[in-house]
Amino acid sequence: MRIMVIGGGGREHTIIRKLKESPKVDKIYAAPGNGGIAKDAECVDIGVMDKAAVIEFAKENVVDLVFVAPDDPLAAGMVDALNANGIRAFGPRAEAAIIESSKVFSKNLMKKYHIPTAAYEVFDDPAEAIAYIEERNQYPVVIKADGLALGKGVIIAQTQKEARDAVKEIMEDKKFGDSGNHVVVEEFLTGPEVSVLAFTDGISLVPMVSSKDHKRAYDNDEGLNTGGMGTISPNPYYTPEVAEICRKTIFEPTVAAMNSENRPFKGCLYFGLMITPDGPKVIEYNARFGDPEAQVVLPRLKTDLVDIIEAVIDERLSQLNIEWSDTATACVVMASGGYPQSYQKGFEISGLDENGQIEGAEVFHAGTKLENGKFYTNGGRVLGVTAEGKTLEEALDKAYSAVRKISFEGAHYRTDIGKIK
Numbered sequence: 401m402r403i404m405v406i407g408g409g410g411r412e413h414t415i416i417r418k419l420k421e422s423p424k425v426d427k428i429y430a431a432p433g434n435g436g437i438a439k440d441a442e443c444v445d446i447g448v449m450d451k452a453a454v455i456e457f458a459k460e461n462v463v464d465l466v467f468v469a470p471d472d473p474l475a476a477g478m479v480d481a482l483n484a485n486g487i488r489a490f491g492p493r494a495e496a497a498i499i500e501s502s503k504v505f506s507k508n509l510m511k512k513y514h515i516p517t518a519a520y521e522v523f524d525d526p527a528e529a530i531a532y533i534e535e536r537n538q539y540p541v542v543i544k545a546d547g548l549a550l551g552k553g554v555i556i557a558q559t560q561k562e563a564r565d566a567v568k569e570i571m572e573d574k575k576f577g578d579s580g581n582h583v584v585v586e587e588f589l590t591g592p593e594v595s596v597l598a599f600t601d602g603i604s605l606v607p608m609v610s611s612k613d614h615k616r617a618y619d620n621d622e623g624l625n626t627g628g629m630g631t632i633s634p635n636p637y638y639t640p641e642v643a644e645i646c647r648k649t650i651f652e653p654t655v656a657a658m659n660s661e662n663r664p665f666k667g668c669l670y671f672g673l674m675i676t677p678d679g680p681k682v683i684e685y686n687a688r689f690g691d692p693e694a695q696v697v698l699p700r701l702k703t704d705l706v707d708i709i710e711a712v713i714d715e716r717l718s719q720l721n722i723e724w725s726d727t728a729t730a731c732v733v734m735a736s737g738g739y740p741q742s743y744q745k746g747f748e749i750s751g752l753d754e755n756g757q758i759e760g761a762e763v764f765h766a767g768t769k770l771e772n773g774k775f776y777t778n779g780g781r782v783l784g785v786t787a788e789g790k791t792l793e794e795a796l797d798k799a800y801s802a803v804r805k806i807s808f809e810g811a812h813y814r815t816d817i818g819k820i821k
């Protein structure tokens with residue numbers, strides 16, 4: 401098979417590494433890929449939103465399957481466009497990807513189908529949002545831009561002033577563009593967070609092994625929210641009892657709800673959960689693999705990923721037995737100094753071998769560029785240094801020993817991945 405992967409981050413590098421293990425795969429293209437991906441696939445200079453160029457390339461190069469990994473092209477209908485041109489693609493159509501791209505949609509879906517989530521109200525007028533927040537007068541309060549915002553459109557306001565500023569930034573200053581035309585104001589929940597990714601063909605749903613993301617930039621969960629600074633799998637808070645409650649009250653009802661709305665979801669559905677004192681609740685849905693959740697989940701997958709993808713597309717997932725290794729994995733993200741705010745790029749990365757790897761760990765490249773055989777930083781999140789062990793402790797030890805051998809100017813990473821709630 402000839403497969404094309406859309407995207408160019410650590411998640412896509414991980415997906416490509418997994419696809420390479422399949423005896424069914426002859427050739428992998430990445431659009432646009434990155435410096436590390438270039439060692440595992442042929443990178444083509446096509447942007448993730450360029451439907452016409454992806455379709456033309458796929459036709460010319462007889463691509464059998466396109467894996468659309470990032471949220472933006474899914475929301476913009478990349479899978480719909482590929483299918484309309486007779487090209488097989490993995491990922492939800494736009495009508496289903498809306499479960500991530502509109503928080504107003506997902507909150508209303510959960511309310512309508514009684515799926516547990518934080519209580520909320522939706523506003524399209526900043527003055528009304530502020531009036532509601534002031535009348536409610538309970539802090540912290542959570543304010544979310546409706547649309548996609550690179551994981552940064554959620555503000556947890558500790559005071560009335562912070563809440564007013566947040567509404568203003570999102571709705572008036574349009575910090576996230578049109579994503580801020582509506583806001584969701586919701587109840588602040590507490591409890592450990594768990595990420596569960598699941599394969600679904602719209603009929604059945606198979607959860608993958610659980611994981612935990614560390615979203616804040618600095619140790620002790622300080623600093624701004626980022627796309628994710630590190631992950632572990634499994635998540636210690638995701639016990640078999642919690643998993644069973646999630647299956648019954650969240651996972652299966654979500655698949656059924658999307659079908660009832662005539663928006664069948666096919667692909668990877670990501671449940672961002674909080675295990676509150678009242679039980680598990682949905683914080684958010686994503687319509688794709690998480691980044692860096694994929695980096696710890698996929699290395700534990702024993703079943704051929706191509707077989708799973710085909711079963712999802714052909715709606716016969718229930719016939720497949722999906723197996724996972726009984727290990728633990730940890731991923732530590734090395735980021736550019738300043739991320740998630742402004743940062744410089746173009747610094748040489750030392751400590752990697754000629755394939756961009758390091759002994760004892762698997763390095764997934766997120767923001768790197770390859771020039772004359774050398775790797776340079778080329779993004780906010782630069783590398784996802786990942787290791788597997790019999791225990792979480794062993795995985796973390798291995799990942800951090802590898803991280804300490806890698807350096808570039810301004811490199812920043814958290815030292816408490818897997819160690820805090």
Ligand code: AMP
Binds near residue numbers: 589684
């Ligand atoms: P989201 O982009 O919706 O996943 O939100 C980003 C992060 O904000 C989550 O991972 C949580 O840590 C936090 N968060 C979002 N909604 C809530 C909530 N209702 N209560 C507490 N924390 C929240």
Ligand code: GLY
Binds near residue numbers: 551627628689
């Ligand atoms: N790591 C969180 C996400 O991919 O949305």
